[in-house]
Amino acid sequence: MDSILVTGNGPLNGQIPIAGAKNACLTLMPATLLSEEPLTLTNAPRLSDIKTMTALLQSLGAEVSSLQDGQVIAMSSHSLTSQTADYDIVRKMRASNLVLGPLLARFGQAVVSLPGGCAIGARPMDLHVEGLEALGAEIELKDGYLHAKAPGGLKGAVHEMRFASVGATENIVMAATLAKGTTVLKNAAREPEIVDLVECLRKMGAQISGEGSSTIEIQGVDRLHGATHQVVTDRIELGTYMLAPAICGGEVELLGGRMALVESFAAKLDAAGVSVTETQNGMKVARKNGRVQAVDVVTEPFPGFPTDLQAQMMALMCTAEGTSVLEERIFENRFMHAPELVRMGANIEVHGGTATVTGVETLKGAPVMATDLRASVSLILAGLAAEGETTVSRVYHLDRGYEHVVRKLEGVGAKIERIKGE
Ligand code: EPZ
Numbered sequence: 001m002d003s004i005l006v007t008g009n010g011p012l013n014g015q016i017p018i019a020g021a022k023n024a025c026l027t028l029m030p031a032t033l034l035s036e037e038p039l040t041l042t043n044a045p046r047l048s049d050i051k052t053m054t055a056l057l058q059s060l061g062a063e064v065s066s067l068q069d070g071q072v073i074a075m076s077s078h079s080l081t082s083q084t085a086d087y088d089i090v091r092k093m094r095a096s097n098l099v100l101g102p103l104l105a106r107f108g109q110a111v112v113s114l115p116g117g118c119a120i121g122a123r124p125m126d127l128h129v130e131g132l133e134a135l136g137a138e139i140e141l142k143d144g145y146l147h148a149k150a151p152g153g154l155k156g157a158v159h160e161m162r163f164a165s166v167g168a169t170e171n172i173v174m175a176a177t178l179a180k181g182t183t184v185l186k187n188a189a190r191e192p193e194i195v196d197l198v199e200c201l202r203k204m205g206a207q208i209s210g211e212g213s214s215t216i217e218i219q220g221v222d223r224l225h226g227a228t229h230q231v232v233t234d235r236i237e238l239g240t241y242m243l244a245p246a247i248c249g250g251e252v253e254l255l256g257g258r259m260a261l262v263e264s265f266a267a268k269l270d271a272a273g274v275s276v277t278e279t280q281n282g283m284k285v286a287r288k289n290g291r292v293q294a295v296d297v298v299t300e301p302f303p304g305f306p307t308d309l310q311a312q313m314m315a316l317m318c319t320a321e322g323t324s325v326l327e328e329r330i331f332e333n334r335f336m337h338a339p340e341l342v343r344m345g346a347n348i349e350v351h352g353g354t355a356t357v358t359g360v361e362t363l364k365g366a367p368v369m370a371t372d373l374r375a376s377v378s379l380i381l382a383g384l385a386a387e388g389e390t391t392v393s394r395v396y397h398l399d400r401g402y403e404h405v406v407r408k409l410e411g412v413g414a415k416i417e418r419i420k421g422e
Contacts, residue, residue: 006383011250037226156181294322
């Protein structure tokens with residue numbers, strides 16, 4: 001397994017291009033199953049999760065080709081051969097469960113493995129099942145697979161989700177596009193990736209309104225046609241790299257960044273003493289003066305502070321002046337980066353869903369282990385600011401969600417390299 005070697009190297013200066021959003025692409029790709037006409041995505045990120053979704057769609061009989069070095073994904077689900085998403089793929093990537101709604105809507109049946117747990121939590125699918133059953137689906141769990149069917153087709157309904165689940169919103173909205181009648185989904189998730197999915201579905205002929213709010217209304221149509229859609233900028237990659245100048249000093253411009261994607265995160269950085277300004281080509285980030293100040297963080301569904309930036313923010317708080325309390329309200333086990341940061345000299349106490357971080361002047365480089373996607377990049381950020389060398393192992397986690405990390409950080413003056421493992 002490869003590792004990443006980072007050596008603290010002072011302030012960072014320059015530009016970092018931000019790619020298309022992994023979590024938008026992972027819901028846009030299954031949307032191809034809703035139509036027999038081609039769906040093409042541009043500005044797609046080059047990530048291992050995208051390769052996993054490609055393999056899943058191909059296992060269903062879809063044609064998926066990656067063009068222009070992976071930045072364009074051309075898909076066609078004209079003649080599918082299977083409606084079963086196998087455990088061996090789904091367990092690797094939970095987002096595989098996003099084929100459930102589209103398969104059910106187009107074919108009236110689907111067999112999708114439950115994803116099983118992952119490092120950050122149990123990741124159940126009860127909210128997905130409740131929403132699809134509200135549309136008339138019959139779903140039962142057998143041998144670890146959800147067996148779903150809707151022999152007479154799905155029917156529009158009014159449904160309120162118990163929690164604003166991102167994935168459940170995406171599955172229910174995609175299914176409702178081909179249901180008979182109107183669906184009103186209440187307490188829907190408001191993430192920008194859902195807005196991007198709806199914009200793509202609308203290009204395919206879907207009739208949807210309210211995306212980005214808590215109530216989404218979908219008028220079912222008989223069929224959807226093909227489309228071409230540009231994947232929205234990745235707000236989590238954006239937020240991650242905004243933290244690089246914040247933790248190291250210097251000034252970095254994030255090309256393609258938009259304030260609307262990271263408002264609550266940018267507000268927290270501002271309160272911590274980091275200036276975030278919009279530019280012609282994106283956003284510029286720099287410390288306002290010296291050391292950043294500790295701020296408290298609570299993770300919430302969008303537009304609240306994103307759980308996917310909690311680990312990275314913790315790295316910054318490890319070097320802040322004062323004490324910061326980070327409350328993780330979305331996932332039950334998303335502090336695995338904390339013990340690794342402690343190995344670098346951080347002062348962190350974790351009690352249940354709350355981590356209390358007392359900032360230290362400097363972190364010390366050390367060998368650390370990535371435990372999940374966002375934890376891996378949190379450790380890299382800490383290594384950029386630490387004295388000495390930090391080796392982050394198990395970087396396959398990183399490859400799931402960040403393209404060209406070494407190249408992007410080297411580009412702004414970081415001392416970082418990838419060490420080939422056995
Ligand atoms: C999406 O996961 C993202 N993944 C996650 O990003 C992100 O952390 C999460 O939304 C929250 O923003 C993709 O978009 C591919 P949820 P998802 O359903 O849809 C519980 C990353 O790092 N829940 O909003 O799985 C669940 O256990 C990944 O890129 C149920 O209880 O998130 C969790 O505690 C990590 N029952 C909470 O809700 C359900 O049926 C939020 O889950 C579904 C979810």
